[in-house]
Amino acid sequence: MKPTDYRDPEYYHKVVDCQYACPAHTPVPQYIRLIAAGKYTEAYMVNWESNVFPGILGRTCDRPCEPACRRGRVEEEPVAICRLKRVASDFKDDVSHLMPDIPLTKNGKKIALIGGGPASLSVARDLAPLGYELHVYDDQTKGGGMMRTQIPSFRLPIHVLNQEVEQILNLGIITHFNQYITSLKSIVNEDYDAVFVGTGAPKGKDLILPGREEGSANIFIGIEWLASVAFEHTEKIGKRVIVLGGGNTAMDCCRTSRRLGGDEVKVIVRSPFAEMKASPWEKEDAMHEDIPIIDNHVPKSYVTENGRLTGMLFEKVEAIYENGKRRLVPTGEPDVFFPADDVIIAIGQENKFEWVERDLGIEFDQWDMPVVNETTFASTRPGLFFGGDAALGPKNIITAVAQGHNAAISIDLYCQGEDINQRPAPDTKLFSTKMGIHEWSYDNDITTEFRFPVPQADKKETLSDRKKEVELGFDLKTAFREAQRCLNCDVQTVFSESKCIECDACMDICPTNCITFTYNEDEEGLRMKLLVPAVNETQDILVSDILKTGKIMVKDEDLCLHCGLCAERCPTAAWDMQEFLYNTAKAGHHCYV
């Protein structure tokens, strides 16, 4: 096997599992160390540079980082990365003076951002410091998009949302709220140098079954209903509520129902419980609020009496797996009736592009979605960009932010007359953490403590007040102990062949037996002959060049604790623990921290 190319930043980037898994590549271990050091403002700013909404995401993120976390492979549970982000936000000082300066003289370029959600706001944040004149259009009274309409206040308090949205709008963004754009043509015909579409996936899917018409007074579409609750148009719901769907929106709908008078709220879902799209913690929170989740039930009809909904009929099914495909097969048992006063349909959402004329030079695909480049987020019409759920279908906030960053780079390049396909490289740094003999600039003595649960407010209290936040967040003591669970995977084990005397000290001391000195062969053979075979192929092995005795050093990255013992035991400093910082490129190479 060829020696690993250490100079390729993507190698070390991949070792930092959490950061690699994050769509925006937030430098997670870096901010967790700052939290452990009590530097909450700095931790917040590291986040803000990368993911723009640390306070919001620290409460609502889908957390792709956590299933990736190395700690979850070393022991049972990953580090509570998401809730540590919230700690940075909760305990930061005033950050207004740390916001970027906005040039008084603009650069003469004018950009329209349609939709006021996370994607558009991320583009605005990236472009404002470069001198662009930014116009945000939204049909709501305030910015935030789906973060305002679809995420209930008991998960995301309004003041947190407002603070982080206004933080961006205060960068000199010109807002056009309460204005629904009915024609994209009308915008592109104005004097904008570029247009960004970040209108999300605003259409909730309906479920047409017998009785839908008759019962319509008591049947609601999930995201529309949540928005109407958020704007206080809806304040009540019936005592018995059925929520259809197994995603996070369904979880928000059922929990909101519990707060608006629903005593007997049920979630009823087609698929088996384990395959529901909702995050495990959101399912847990729903069940904690006495909401049963009934799986393997396919809705058959809405049952009405005298033009009024009385419940729903379901067919019982079981999941059969054939050739990796799932089929839901009826069990043959009699259909089940569940009485209900109201039904909320939360079975998915879709894009809505009726307002986009088809003669603008935008190519649409077979699903009637605009064709969007997955790197540049450009449409087929020059100067017109898409991002967030509007670009590649419904995902989540952090994906929208990541796409916003990329679209901002494209818009900047486009406006400067450069090639949008020439993407700027990430900003990377690799530097030694050595401070003295067995002294490193990071704390390598990690704790064996298990993951700490986030405390919640009293259930009685939260169920009686829709706006009362359920999660209380970590206190500082718990936050520190949770932060100490981080393995510092960004502190890399850097090996230099020329210094190694092959004394085996590193191999002997490594607590997880990651290091083996052996003779080279192909990757498959090499992986199997390590001290403990490297069977997790999603993780790379670090392979050195040939050493004096003809052997090579092979390190399995999979379970490396980044404890630095290999470097401490090395008599010649052939191992060094080096901190690796990786920041994705931002428009105009702007740095915020």
Added chain:
Amino acid sequence: MTYIRPQFQHPLLPKNSLGYNRKDYEGSLSTLCAGCGHDSISAAVVEACFELEIEPHKVAKLSGIGCSSKTPAYFLSNSHGFNSVHGRMPSVATGANLANRDLVYLGVSGDGDTASIGMGQFAHVVRRNLNMTYIVMNNGCYGLTKGQDSATADYGSISKAGQANMFEGIDLCGLAIELGATFVAQSFSGDKSQLIPLIKAALSHSGFALINVISPCVTFNNNPGSTKSYDYVREHNEALSSLDFVPVREEIVTEYNHTQVRFVEMHDGSMLKLNKLSPEWDPEDKLSIVIALNKAREKDEILTGLLYLDTKSIELNDLLNTTATPLNQLTEKELCPGSDVLEGINEGLR
């Protein structure tokens, strides 16, 4: 020296038939210098005991004084241990062994502890063929007192201060063979693939087994000109054979070339497989190894591997016909068999 040791371990770490993994054979964290050869030997002991599937509580580890003699703290923390007086480990080992034959005795010593202050004790434990493994962690210097030449430093070897050694070094392997040792091996701390099977063979040998392991002192004797440095030993290492240890329960089925490969059966039924055998040397022929050692000395070579093995070895307990039951398990019934038995004995002596 390091101060921390994470408690986590690899979840896929293999277990032996006793249900233990390598970690169960480790000791506390070493306080020796980073890169010390002794730590590699400790790791080899851990690996050998793990692979031999020895129950840790069936091992007694003994040592004298010195860097080497600290190492029993760094392996087999679940075994019995005795850190004795400088150079006097053999006496303690002899006493323990006579009192309890059921344990596996592993003595660890250094070049000072063996070839200087402990030379007298060493000579007698060899000639008595005490059933033990005696590992010398030989770095050719007194590492604990800043690296003065020890009695095993080769003539002309250059110290860290730049001085050439004026005296002949003691060859512990040659000496042990002269004194009637029944298992003699030499190895290098930087070559675990050789050292681990040697330790396994030594632990399985019935009688006195010496393994002289060249173990570079990274702090005081790893300089150019030293004959005990990593580089020098690697360059001058001449392995007589490579060794595989075949445990009792494994049957040998493969075809092999008899002039190149030799099997030697150990006392307990396990086998040693010697590969790439040199034709001029026979591990059971004392004379051949004495010649080989002398030739090697002339050529500045360090012979490693299994040097000599006497398969007909009779260990001290058998020679003295001591009781098979450990003394701590003998009861009053066995110890005071009554006046009738005494009568019988007295009768026999008349």
